[in-house]
Amino acid sequence: MLTKHKISGAIAKTFSKIFPKVLLAITVNVASLCAVSYGVVNNAEAIEPDSHNLVIPENIRLARNPSLSLDGRISSTLVDEQGRLWIGTWQGLMQIDQRSGKAIASISLPNSTITALLEDRRGYFWVGTTSGLYQIDPDSGKIENIAIQLSSSRILSLAMDRAGFIWVGTDQGITRISPYNAETYARLPDIPGTAANVMQIDNAGNIWVGTLNGLFKLNPGTAKITAKIPYVSGQIVQAIAVDPSGKIWAGTPRNVIEINPNTNQAIARINSVTGRDIVALASSKNGELWIGMRDGLVLANTYNGAITSSIYNLPSSSVINLLVHNQQIWVGTEDGLGKINSNLKNSEIPSATATVIYKMPSN
Numbered sequence: 001m002l003t004k005h006k007i008s009g010a011i012a013k014t015f016s017k018i019f020p021k022v023l024l025a026i027t028v029n030v031a032s033l034c035a036v037s038y039g040v041v042n043n044a045e046a047i048e049p050d051s052h053n054l055v056i057p058e059n060i061r062l063a064r065n066p067s068l069s070l071d072g073r074i075s076s077t078l079v080d081e082q083g084r085l086w087i088g089t090w091q092g093l094m095q096i097d098q099r100s101g102k103a104i105a106s107i108s109l110p111n112s113t114i115t116a117l118l119e120d121r122r123g124y125f126w127v128g129t130t131s132g133l134y135q136i137d138p139d140s141g142k143i144e145n146i147a148i149q150l151s152s153s154r155i156l157s158l159a160m161d162r163a164g165f166i167w168v169g170t171d172q173g174i175t176r177i178s179p180y181n182a183e184t185y186a187r188l189p190d191i192p193g194t195a196a197n198v199m200q201i202d203n204a205g206n207i208w209v210g211t212l213n214g215l216f217k218l219n220p221g222t223a224k225i226t227a228k229i230p231y232v233s234g235q236i237v238q239a240i241a242v243d244p245s246g247k248i249w250a251g252t253p254r255n256v257i258e259i260n261p262n263t264n265q266a267i268a269r270i271n272s273v274t275g276r277d278i279v280a281l282a283s284s285k286n287g288e289l290w291i292g293m294r295d296g297l298v299l300a301n302t303y304n305g306a307i308t309s310s311i312y313n314l315p316s317s318s319v320i321n322l323l324v325h326n327q328q329i330w331v332g333t334e335d336g337l338g339k340i341n342s343n344l345k346n347s348e349i350p351s352a353t354a355t356v357i358y359k360m361p362s363n
Helices: none
Strands: 038-040 074-078 086-089 092-095 103-107 114-119 125-129 132-136 143-147 153-159 164-170 171-176 183-187 198-201 207-211 213-218 226-230 239-244 248-253 256-260 263-269 278-283 289-293 297-298 307-311 319-325 327-331 336-341 355-358
Touching: 074 114, 074 307, 074 319, 074 327, 086 114, 092 114, 092 207, 132 153, 143 319, 164 183, 164 198, 164 226, 171 207, 198 239, 248 278, 278 319, 289 319
Parallel strands: 239 278
Antiparallel strands: 038 263, 074 086, 086 092, 092 103, 114 125, 125 132, 132 143, 153 164, 164 171, 171 183, 198 207, 207 213, 213 226, 239 248, 248 256, 256 263, 278 289, 289 297, 297 307, 319 327, 327 336, 336 355
């Protein structure tokens, strides 16, 4: 029995004859808040699952008059090492003023549908799209490299391991590439579940991969799968978070599941969110779990499973990604970007509200 703990908290042809370099980016998801109860996982409760000229002039431009027809989905969020806020959308990459919410600049890409975003150790961005992976200099807006030897050009997720290598998750497997020249060091085209929906590095440096058919753990040094999580098998995993204690949280279209990274066993689930579509998860420094769903955002206490707050006033109730940075929770939704102050007093948590930071202009 559990005496304490938790609750748990996206995909096609490779480029040919382009440039042999590219760096990847990690997407950080932002979670939503919702009421949840804590439950032990057992078999009886198991949930069935349901060529190119790369010189693009004036890549960075002032985004003063964005099109009124732009899609409002915020698919990825990043605060870079210089403290600048960037959002990846279905209409491209933009820098947003954190206070005013104004679009300061945008960077042009051959494909504007961004699916993943990551900053490497040298300050370059890796931008995953539905038709390729690009390495961008955020200061000049120049495309530095394009990765061409991937399992697929439809990028779903990005991660950077402790050695600085970039891991690219696609709808047809995973590829490990060099952050300097995008040389391929490993290819895993036949992973369980085929599509690497989401990837997350744990406290020990392992890579956890959520797929269309469960969750597995990968050793980045050997590029070998070291564990498959039995209880999560058969379920679509579309969100992963690692809490300060090292516990792994996996989000599926039906639930949030907690996994012990040492035993590789699922040990608890959040019963209160059963049946709800979990899309994003994020853990705060104090161990609380933000759970983003298609229909809301909630905050859960991972020690007793209680939902401590449900967040309102978001740009949209449909949460896509979550990012915890310093004392802020950045919430990417279907219709813009919201922000929540995570440094709240206990008395303020139940009534916590979001501030709308950015929304695409509309008529």
